[in-house]
Amino acid sequence: xxxxxxxxxxxxxxxxxxxxxxxxxxxxxxxxxxxxxxxxxxxxxxxxxxxxxxxxxxxxxxxxxxxxxxxxxxxxxxxxxxxxxxxxxxxxxxxxxxxxxxxxxxxxxxxxxxxxxxxxxxxxxxxxxxxxxxxxxxxxxxxxxxxxxxxxxxxxxxxxxxxxxxxxxxxxxxxxxxxxxxxxxxxxxxxxxxxxxxxxxxxxxxxxxxxxxxxxxxxxxxxxxxxxxxxxxxxxxxxxxxxxxxxxxxxxxxxxxxxxxxxxxxxxxxxxxxxxxxxxxxxxxxxxxxxxxxxxxxxxxxxxxxxxxxxxxxxxxxxxxxxxxxxxxxx
Amino acid sequence: xxxxxxxxxxxxxxxxxxxxxxxxxxxxxxxxxxxxxxxxxxxxxxxxxxxxxxxxxxxxxxxxxxxxxxxxxxxxxxxxxxxxxxxxxxxxxxxxxxxxxxxxxxxxxxxxxxxxxxxxxxxxxxxxxxxxxxxxxxxxxxxxxxxxxxxxxxxxxxxxxxxxxxxxxxxxxxxxxxxxxxxxxxxxxxxxxxxxxxxxxxxxxxxxxxxxxxxxxxxxxxxxxxxxxxxxxxxxxxxxxxxxxxxxxxxxxxxxxxxxxxxxxxxxxxxxxxxxxxxxxxxxxxxxxxxxxxxxxxxxxxxxxxxxxxxxxxxxxxxxxxxxxxxxxxxxxxxxxxxxxxxxxx
Numbered sequence: 001x002x003x004x005x006x007x008x009x010x011x012x013x014x015x016x017x018x019x020x021x022x023x024x025x026x027x028x029x030x031x032x033x034x035x036x037x038x039x040x041x042x043x044x045x046x047x048x049x050x051x052x053x054x055x056x057x058x059x060x061x062x063x064x065x066x067x068x069x070x071x072x073x074x075x076x077x078x079x080x081x082x083x084x085x086x087x088x089x090x091x092x093x094x095x096x097x098x099x100x101x102x103x104x105x106x107x108x109x110x111x112x113x114x115x116x117x118x119x120x121x122x123x124x125x126x127x128x129x130x131x132x133x134x135x136x137x138x139x140x141x142x143x144x145x146x147x148x149x150x151x152x153x154x155x156x157x158x159x160x161x162x163x164x165x166x167x168x169x170x171x172x173x174x175x176x177x178x179x180x181x182x183x184x185x186x187x188x189x190x191x192x193x194x195x196x197x198x199x200x201x202x203x204x205x206x207x208x209x210x211x212x213x214x215x216x217x218x219x220x221x222x223x224x225x226x227x228x229x230x231x232x233x234x235x236x237x238x239x240x241x242x243x244x245x246x247x248x249x250x251x252x253x254x255x256x257x258x259x260x261x262x263x264x265x266x267x268x269x270x271x272x273x274x275x276x277x278x279x280x281x282x283x284x285x286x287x288x289x290x291x292x293x294x295x296x297x298x299x300x301x302x303x304x305x306x307x308x309x310x311x312x313x314x315x316x317x318x319x320x321x322x323x324x325x326x327x328x329x330x331x
Numbered sequence: 332x333x334x335x336x337x338x339x340x341x342x343x344x345x346x347x348x349x350x351x352x353x354x355x356x357x358x359x360x361x362x363x364x365x366x367x368x369x370x371x372x373x374x375x376x377x378x379x380x381x382x383x384x385x386x387x388x389x390x391x392x393x394x395x396x397x398x399x400x401x402x403x404x405x406x407x408x409x410x411x412x413x414x415x416x417x418x419x420x421x422x423x424x425x426x427x428x429x430x431x432x433x434x435x436x437x438x439x440x441x442x443x444x445x446x447x448x449x450x451x452x453x454x455x456x457x458x459x460x461x462x463x464x465x466x467x468x469x470x471x472x473x474x475x476x477x478x479x480x481x482x483x484x485x486x487x488x489x490x491x492x493x494x495x496x497x498x499x500x501x502x503x504x505x506x507x508x509x510x511x512x513x514x515x516x517x518x519x520x521x522x523x524x525x526x527x528x529x530x531x532x533x534x535x536x537x538x539x540x541x542x543x544x545x546x547x548x549x550x551x552x553x554x555x556x557x558x559x560x561x562x563x564x565x566x567x568x569x570x571x572x573x574x575x576x577x578x579x580x581x582x583x584x585x586x587x588x589x590x591x592x593x594x595x596x597x598x599x600x601x602x603x604x605x606x607x608x609x610x611x612x613x614x615x616x617x618x619x620x621x622x623x624x625x626x627x628x629x630x631x632x633x634x635x636x637x638x639x640x641x642x643x644x645x646x647x648x649x650x651x652x653x654x655x656x657x658x659x660x661x662x663x664x665x666x667x668x669x670x671x672x673x674x675x676x677x
Contacts, residue, residue: 045522151610166383167611195382196549197608200593204607222523225595229602248599266527267597268552274575275534275557280527284492300524 006073007216008034008057008101008184009080013068015049015056024288026052026064028240034184039210039217041231041248043224043263045285048237050220051106054186057218058097059088072096075183099129102182106189108169112161118145118172119157122179129180144175148205167198174202178209185210186218191226203230224267228252233320236260239288239296246321256315256323259297295326303327336408337511337543338371338394338431343403343417345389349616361615363389365567366403368642373510376537376544378558378575380551380590382612385564387547391515393417394545395433396424407431407511429459432504436516438496442488449484452502459507469506476539477502478532494525501532505540513545518553530557551594555579560648563587566615566623569642573649583645583656586624622654630659 015027027049034040042050055061057070071080086093105111112121122141126132132140138157145153148171161169170190177185187206191199207230210217219230227234227248234251236244236259244257255261265279272278283300286292292299298308307326315328344367346360364386371377379387393400396416405416409430416427432455435441442451452473453466461469471481477498488496497517504512514533518526530553536542548554554561561578563571563586571584582588589608610627613619619626625635634654642652653659 045524165611195612196551196593197382197589198611200595200607201609203595223595224523225597228597228599229595231599252597252599263523264597266524268527268556269597270552272552272556274555277531277534278527278556280531281524282528284494284525285522 004038005036006033006071007036008073008218009069009071010053010057011069011071013053013056013070014066015052015061016065018063018065019289022289025240025291026288027056030068030235030237030242032235032242032245034216034218035233036183036216037210037214038232039219039230041227041234042218042220042237043222043227043234044237045222047239047285047288049240050237051188053237054103054188054218054220057083057186058101058103059083059086059093061088072100072184074100095129098125098177098182099180100182101184101186102177102180103186104170104173104177104188104190106192108166108173108193111173112169114161117158117160118164119159122172122176125176126179140179141175144179145172147209148172148175148178149201150175167194167202170194170198170202171205174205174209178213181213182215184216184218186220188220189222190219192221192223206230224263236263239285239291241296242324243297244321244323246318250318250321254317256317256321256328257325258301258303258327260323262302295324307331333373335373336370336406337373338408338545339404339406340370340390340394341368341404341406343367343390343393343405344401345386345393345398346401359616362567362618363615364393364400367564367567367569368403369562369569369572371511371543371545373543374537374541375559376546376557378554378561379545379547379564380549380554380561381564382549382590384566384612384615386567386615387564388515390564391433391513391545391547394513395428395431397433410510425459428455428509429507430509431511431513432507432509434497434500434504434512434514434517437520438493438500439520441500442496444488446488447484448479448486448488448491448499451488451499452506455503455507470502473502473506476505476536478528492525493521494528497521497529498532501529501536505536508540510541511543511545513547515547516549517546519548519550526553533557551591563590566612566618568623568652569650570624570652571650572642573645573647577647577649581649582661583649583651583659584624584653585628585630585659585661588661589627622652630655 010030010032013027013030017024017026030053044050056066066084070083072083073080119141123137126137126140142153142157150156150171191202231248234246234248235242238259243259255264262281281300294309295312298304312324312326314322314324316322343364345364346362348357349359349361351358381387392398394405400417403417407414407416407427407430414423414427419427449470452470456466470484474481474483479498518529546557555575558575560574562569565586571578571587608627613626621636621639625631640652640654642650645651
């Protein structure tokens with residue numbers, strides 16, 4: 001069992017995009033801690049801010065206003081680094097990005113450049129961060145390709161991305177992310193574009209690498225089944241806000257926020273009676289520019305109340321379980 | 332639901348030529364759909380599942396002649412007459428399309444951005460030479476059926492959310508009151524909270540209007556939920572066909588078993604199930620000899636790569652394409668744990 005040391009702490013993170021039509025509050029007050037060797041799941045629908053949260057950790061966002069703190073605890077140092085205070089184009093973040101904290105993006109089709117071989121793309125990442133000769137980098141790249149389960153890695157090394165299938169490309173993305181043995185891996189919907197049998201392979205790969213390298217994983221997905229299978233701790237997001245956070249078993253067995261409850265009820269499970277009506281949430285996720293004030297879920301919430309027009313309080317249900325909702329406050 | 336067939340697909344094949352070089356010489360064929368046969372009865376929902384490249388979308392497109400089938404017959408038993416869609420004339424296809432419509436996967440690209448909702452929905456009526464006034468009236472009639480208010484009629488697709496667009500697609504398919512609807516991945520582009528709304532709508536419409544569905548999806552839990560019978564495809568071949576019960580609970584093909592086992596269970600206390608299939612789907616240009624699944628099958632024997640098995644009736648309308656369908660024991664114990672049984676932390 002890994003010890004529960006924090007490796008990444010996100011405190012009161014806000015990311016606002018200024019647009020012609022107004023300010024989009026893509027992330028509005030998110031707090032979480034990633035522990036060493038553990039998997040944190042971030043779940044939510046489109047527009048909930050899960051990808052923006054991930055990108056803000058690596059400072060990959062263009063012209064946004066990011067406030068709050070993202071504290072990274074490097075190995076063997078008591079002094080955390082606040083990633084928000086770093087220059088997004090400076091050397092300090094570039095030394096961390098790709099080396100200590102790496103990311104797998106959603107689309108394996110568009111995240112690799114078509115004009116370089118996959119071998120060159122892996123070696124680029126290696127030589128950016130490690131002082132290795134071309135020969136050594138090549139050996140390391142081939143061993144990474146083997147590790148992520150690409151057969152005949154020696155030969156595939158010289159392939160261009162278009163010569164590979166989606167599953168293979170996603171493995172190359174993982175190889176690039178893992179070649180510098182990152183301490184935190186951010187996986188943004190890593191299996192959404194893949195078939196079910198390949199999804200199972202990739203998730204098993206991430207899980208086993210997480211254990212071998214004692215790596216922390218931030219798994220971002222809309223799929224509650226992926227969360228159930230991989231995460232230790234879960235954050236549920238809706239329109240930029242945290243609806244609920246809890247350890248995974250507690251979240252699935254005793255959800256507190258009406259949004260979490262509705263999401264969990266709406267998925268088809270193995271024991272759902274066939275052809276019966278499913279529970280569903282009325283309406284759809286509003287445009288973030290027209291998000292309701294107060295609780296942003298209130299126009300779809302089955303337990304809505306007058307006071308929901310005001311910002312809901314954070315209620316604690318256990319040492320690690322909170323929900324942001326008025327429902328549990330007596331009038 | 333009855334036992335009267337409305338659609339009979341017999342030995343359907345579609346081969347796409349692969350051309351190379353300056354002279355565009357044909358160097359081979361992708362056997363996208365290879366000798367597929369199945370029937371769909373009135374009022375039922377037949378699910379078509381398989382991984383990408385298995386040919387399920389090509390089957391759907393052949394059914395509506397959006398691609399020309401190369402071989403086989405597609406018999407549609409209409410109210411008055413029976414059509415063979417594979418060889419129907421242009422004029423007959425007009426009649427066919429009054430009996431059968433399609434809902435596409437991606438509501439963001441299947442609606443013309445310059446058309447108002449009312450024009451989008453009325454388009455099939457225009458093709459059927461219905462007058463404008465009559466068409467507009469029928470559009471207003473159908474909007475509430477799919478859960479949209481009359482004020483949606485004058486909107487443009489970009490003003491709608493994904494779920495609303497998919498409702499428009501459904502309205503467009505249903506406007507000519509077709510008895511048969513082909514739905515090609517109708518919910519996979521939608522958010523989780525909207526997905527269940529659309530599934531509920533499809534189920535409601537089916538019982539209200541006595542519709543028959545051919546439902547194509549890669550999400551097995553949704554297919555299981557909505558379908559009466561399920562066809563499993565692999566590399567252009569139908570490998571198993573039967574009732575939902577037969578395919579999900581008593582499956583006899585190792586590929587079906589592997590597909591079912593890779594479905595993730597949304598329960599953190601059940602992490603120790605499932606078998607993970609090794610390798611990837613081979614290229615459909617050069618499928619393996621014999622049984623196409625033999626290269627990935629944990630039970631493959633010499634016979635499997637030598638001879639291609641036939642689709643055989645196992646009794647009770649359960650068809651399986653495997654040499655060893657009778658002998659294989661596909662019970663859970665054989666299948667290795669999916670993850671190294673690491674429990675969720677307390």
